[in-house]
Amino acid sequence: MLKLVVLISGSGSNLRALLEACDSGSLPATVVAVGADNHAPGLAHAREFGVNTFVVEPSEYANREAWGQAFLAAIETYGPDLVVSAGLMRILPADVVRALSPRLINTHPALLPLFPGAHAVRDALAAGAKETGVTVHVIDEGVDTGPVIRQAKVQIEPGDTETELHERIKVVERQLLVDVIRDIAENNINLEELNPHGRP
C-alpha cells in the first residue's frame, strides 16, 4: 500500500478525489497525512476521513528556507512513499525538493511547458488558447519545470470564464491524478527513471 502525504493550500477537491479513491479500494494507496501552508478549507476533507493534518505557516519562520525545513520535517514524520502537491500554491525550497525527489509530484492546470505558475487558467484564456489541460509531473527545483509524467487535454469553449474553465479542468485533473498514482503504486510508472537529479 503506497503511503501518501498530500500537500494543499485551498479547497482540496483533488485531495478529496484521492481520499475517496483510497477509501473505496480503487487506488492501492493510503493518505497518511495532509499538510498545508495555511488553515486551508480543504483540510476538512482529511478530518472527515480521519486523516492526520498539519499546518506549517511561512509567517512563523524567518525565511522560506526555514519554513521549508519545518514543512519537510512534518512531512517526513509520516514516512511517505510519495508526496503529492495537489493545489499547494507555494514553491518548495530546493533543499526540500532534493530531500524528497523523485518521489514528489505535482498537478498543474495547464499543458506544461505552457502556462506555468500560479495563474495557469487565467493565462491560457488571456493567450487566446483553444485548448489547455492538466499536467502531472515530478517536481524539480524550477517552477513547474520537472519531468512530465502524463497530460490530458481540455477544450476551451468560447466565452469560458476562468472559474468555468478551471472547474472543467479539475474534473479531468482528479481522474488523471488518481490514475497516475495508481500507476506509480502498481509500478507501471517508475519515478526513478524520470528522476530530475540523476540519482542512481
Ligand code: GAR
Ligand atoms: C488545481 O487545479 C491544481 O492543479 C492547481 O490548484 C488547483 C487546486 O484545486 N494548482 C496550481 O495551480 C499550482 N500551480 P483543489 O484545491 O480544489 O484541489
